Amino acid sequence: MDLATQEGEFLVLLGPSGCGKTTLLRMIAGLEEPTSGTILIGGQVVNDLPPRARKIAMVFQSYALYPHMTVLKNIAFPLKAQGLRREEIPKKIEWAAALFGIGHLLGRKPRQLSGGERQRVALARAVVREPAVFLLDEPLSNLDAKLRASARDELQQFQRRIGTTTIYVTHDQIEAMGLGDRIAVMQGGRVRQLGTPVEVYAEPADTFVASFLGSPPMNIVEAPDCLVGFRPEHFLPRDAYDGGASLIALGLRVTRVEYLGADRLVYGVLEGKFQGAKVLARLPSTVTTPVQAGRRYDFAVPEKEMKFFDPGTRLRTAARSV
Secondary structure, eight states: OOOOOOTTOEEEEEOOTTSSHHHHHHHHHTSSOOSSSOOEETTEEOTTSOGGGGTEEEEOTTOOOOTTSOHHHHHHHHHHHHTOOGGGHHHHHHHHHHHHTOGGGTTSOGGGSOHHHHHHHHHHHHHTTOOSEEEEESTTTTSOHHHHHHHHHHHHHHHHHHOOEEEEEESOHHHHHHHOSEEEEEETTEEEEEEOHHHHHHSOSBHHHHHHSTTTTOEEEEOSSSEEEEOGGGOEEGGGSOTTSOEEEEEEEEEEEEEOSSEEEEEEEEESTTTTOEEEEEEETTOOOOOOTTOEEEEEEEGGGOEEEOTTTOBEEOOOOO
16 A cells, blocks of 8 residues: 555545555554554654654544543543643643533533534544644444534534644545545555545546445446446436437336435336346436336436446446447
8 A cells, every 4th residue: 555645634544344444544543563664644754653652643433531531631631641731731621622612511521421522522632632643433433323414514624624634434435525635445455546535436446436435336237348337326217318418328127216205216127238237226306207117218328427447457447439
C-alpha cells in the first residue's frame, strides 16, 4: 500500500470486514508494527515512535471512556498525561466542551450519557490534545440510524472548523460518501481505488468498487468480450427518457417489484441483448410508469452511463459499442 493524505483533508478508508482498514489505522497510531515500509506524519518517519509521541488522537468504536471518571476528568486525563500545566487544563476543557456542546455534561459519568453524548465526549477528549492527525475507527457504529445521521453532520462540521487531517474507518458506504473528501476503497489489504466520492461512484476502477458502492449496487452483465456495468438508477423505462438522449434499449421481464416510498426497486431478467442476465432498476417516485411482475417492458440506459470492464482482470476498460 502506498497512500498519502492531504493537509487538513477528511480521508475515509472504506471496505468490507477483514480488508485491513483498522489494521492500517492501528499502524498509523503505533498500536501495530508494519512488517516493512515507512509511516510518515508531517514528513517525519514515525515507525519507531510510541503512540504518545506521534501527535495523533484515536477514537475507537467503543469510545473507551473511563467509567469511574466524570466527563470533565475524562477530557482532562490526556492533558495531565502530557504534563500540561495545571492552570492551563480548565481552559482547554472549556474550549473542547464548547466545541461539542457538552459543557452541561461535565459533572456526569459515562453511564449517565446517551450514545451520542458519549461519542461527543470521546471526540472532545481527542481534540483537546490538538493532535496533528485524528484517527477514527467506526465511531458512529453504536448509534441508531437517526442519531448516526445527525452525528455524521456534526462530525463533518467539527472537522471543517478545526481543519485537522482526519482518517476515518468505516464499512458503511453512506458514511463514506457523506463524510469523505476522498475515499480509499480497500479489499484484501489493497487500495482498489482512491478518489472523491463522485469519482469512486461514477467512475469505478474495477468491478469490486462498482459493486461495493451503491445501494443497490451496479448491475454487471456479460457481453461477448467484456463485462458491462450500469447503475440501477440509470436503468429506467424507455418512456422516462426524452428523445434527445442516446440510449441503449433493453427488454426486461419483471420478476418482482418492491415499493419503498420514494423509490420502486424493479427486479427482472433481460431479454434480447444480454439475454438471461438478472438486473435491478431503481425508479424514483417521479417515474410513474406502471410496472407489474410477470410482464415484459422496454427499458433503456443512457449510452454514456455504460461502464466496461475486462472479464479477466475485472479492471475498467475503454468504452465500446454494445
